[in-house]
Amino acid sequence: MIRVRHNDYGVLRPPAIGDWTPELRVSVVIPAYDCQEALERTASALAAQTYPAELVEIVVADDGSTPPIELPGARVVRVTDGWGRGAARQTGQLAAIGEVIHWLDSDMILAPDHLEAHMRWHHLLDHVVVIGDIRFVTAPGEDGTRPEYTRKTLESTRMLKDAGTSAYLLHTGASTSVRAELLRAAGGVDASLNMAEDTELGYRLAQAGAVFVPDPQARAWHVGPSTVMLREKEVHRHNWSYLGDLVPDLRWLRGHPRRHWRVPYVRVVVSATTYEETRASVDAALAGTLPDAAVTVVGPWGRLTGERRSSLDDPLLDLRLLHNLYAHEPRVTFAESEPVTAAPTPFLLRLPAGWVLGADTLARLVRLADEDVLGLLCVALAEDADGVVAARLERTAAFARAARFDGPADDLVDELFGVLWVEGGEHGFGTAADPPPLGGDPAKWRALAARRLAETKELRDQVDRLSAEVERLSRAQEQEDPAPGPLSSLIRHLRSAG
Template identity: 45%
Template sequence: MRIRRNDFGRLKPPELGAWEPSMTVTVVVPAHGGQEKLDLTLAALSKQTYPARLLDVIVVDDGSPVPLRADLVPNGRVVRVRESWGRAAAVQAGADAATGEIVLVLDADMVPWPEHVEAQMRWHHLASYLVVLGWIDFTDPPVLPSPSEVTAGVANLFPMSPHRHDWAEEIIASHEGLRTAPSSLVSRVHVGATASYPAWLLRACGGMDTTLKLAEDTELGYRLTQAGAVFVPDPEARAWHVGVPTAMRSFAELKRYNDPFVADRVPYRRYLRTDRGRQWLVPYVEAVVEAGSYEDTRATVDGLLASSLPDVRVTVEGPWESLTDSRRSPLSDPLLELRLLRAQFEHDPRVRLGPAPEPVAPFRLLCPPGWMPEPTTVERLVGHLEATDGGALCVALEESPEGVVCARLERTAALARASFLIKEGEHLDDVLDEVFGLEWVDGAAFGLARRPRLYPPRRRPVPEHERLARQRDKELDTLRERTAALRAEVAQLRREAAKGRRDTARWKEKAEHWRREAVRLAREQDRTVLDKAVRRMRNLTFPGR
């Protein structure tokens, strides 16, 4: 059965009690002391509806002061942690000792309902790569019941606590029961108090990280995702959690402790990786470049290391084992390109010289030498693949006589699932497209271009602080020049304004002069006209005078 992304909706589990199981399951119960609560867990396991002939129980004693017992359940046995300590080490010891096809981990403070194992196991009969999560109800009874009361029935045995895994249930509910959850989110609900795994898948992903004393479930969920798992929460696989867990009692202290361990190992938690310049145990992107010419390969690797994504690690693949220190002509060495590349990157902790490692990062970028990404190229490619939750991006670079030259960004989880689902005669990309999706994009649109003709640059690269200082000085010079030009322009305007005021005053003076002259002339003209009129009247009145 091929499931696309995490959409397990095409699986149709049978009704409880209406089917015939055939797979074996080992229930692993890690415990440190607490025999009283453990007895309740074992009593509940003794009354499971799943056939006893297919079920066995391993109690893992993690260094208890008084050795633990498992005599309340048929087919029960106790193993002890021999190396390290803590829950992760205990779960791993139980998984190593398990003989079942499925390993169901159940914490020692859990009291499962009778159908708990059956509800989870019915899913495993439908597909071989499911991680099934039980449903937890919390209780904090003032007095613990007896094992006999548990075997009589657990449905109404405990009072319901107001505490719940609200955040997990909200993620599940808001993504259609987790079927539409993106790959970067789906494993976050893996809390591990009750969960079941195919034994082969648990081994394939590397099992528990026994160096962790907390947050081991978070880290395991991430690696299970990368191994191609599908996560299925089942509300019918119910169990009581007796007592309030640490995550609810001391959330701030627990988060403070877990954050640095999770940040180092789970690249999906981007909010924990905001420190500039840091490198982490597990990178976000594992880039692989095949060794070519010194200039081509260096250009590509340098571009990848300068990515705006800080947690990128680069592997340069090549026949490094062929480099020896035997006598040779340094300049005509047939392995000169390889030797120069080793000299260039051997001591850079972000660069690995050798075969590509087993993928642990969520993304792997394959890029041919001679193509330089812009600083934002890798981040944009990953962002595009995350936006579509796709399986791979084929990035077309150019056409050649041999075909299309391309880079390729792959989602590790999608590649892993396609690899174990592929059948003889099928092409891996066809399966990859079926289970996650495959898309072609244009490399130029994402800033992938041929390296410059002269690479490395002949000029000494300017240190960042010096470059910024030069840029600041240039900006200041430009500002000073602009300020001087504006001051000169203001001075010119002021001169023109002063000249305008002088011209205005002069024209006003001339206008006043012309006005006075006009008045004078008018007055003289009036007197002349008056004198002529008087003389005319006199001549008329006194002729001859």
């Protein structure tokens, strides 16, 4: 299987349309609500596809239409668990039997080779997500245009080849396709979302290792403007109320310094040792400048039972104290073993016992990893008889993609994303024996900065007022005595200082 670095799918060579033999079965899943007429038009376009009809099934997820949707040649399933686009998409894909799920809106007109254009990529690679070329028209038969955001994104990223980790932002339910196995690995569709479910799913597909391919030959036309085109600000107002919780990559939605977020940006994994040592590591991770970090403490928590024991001589005392300490901290979880993946969290930091992070360490490591979209950042901390003691910042997407190939994981991650070694002391790592102070309140520093800015503005206003006064006096002096005087020199000084 071909290996794609980052999202540069240019190494893939899809066959020409009409010049290959399809094998995979595709399920076209269409969520539908009171759209019988538009759906019939879409079904007519599906009936005329060049992809073999025996390899195509159409699944319509009827989200409570009145009267119920009926479509000959399609399997109609009723949405009974919830409502909305997320519930309909999830209901439809759960009913589908194809090896590939092809999402399609109900008001689409498809070129005859639309499905074939999609499917040729899935025969090359089992972790591609293909994005159709959607043009918006007011009536059938028009050429149409791409949405402006889509056009600019494709032009600025070489058709997503240079999009790095943000390629998923073009994932849409109007016409995208994905292997059913990859969809299951990502967790399926969030049935609770009625809008932006396609963006949120695209993010999780990215964490599952997906490569996003926009295919200009997968042509389709959307009749009528999208909701975003008609009510963009209202759509953003609605969607951003919850996307910040679910998609940590959208950093601008996480401006609050003290919020607890459902999906962390980085999960730090610490093995439980002594109470003091482990507490130093966990507390430092929670006190950093990256506010949406979470910690998993690994230990034999199942051994903590409730029978009578000596409170001070319990052989599991340190473990019990750690559990007491963080039992009600929402950013700390307990696990019996190290997690294989942090998905859907984009980064996982494996921190050796006895080591602590500086205030800005985590933020600096993430910035360094993002500069070249690295898959692994190894931090050398010390050397002992067993070799180098290192912390590891792992990119979830990189390790998920590497897991699809045979070979050592780190070597594959290096090939697919890149690996870099750095020295711990240069990035603020310390030991639990001498942890950095946790004192200092970020809010106080922000308040101090705000006061200093206000003071600076007031001083600049004073300079402006003085400059204006000196200018007035200077003009008056020049009218009496044309020779340069001290006021002119003062004006030049004030202007240079301001």
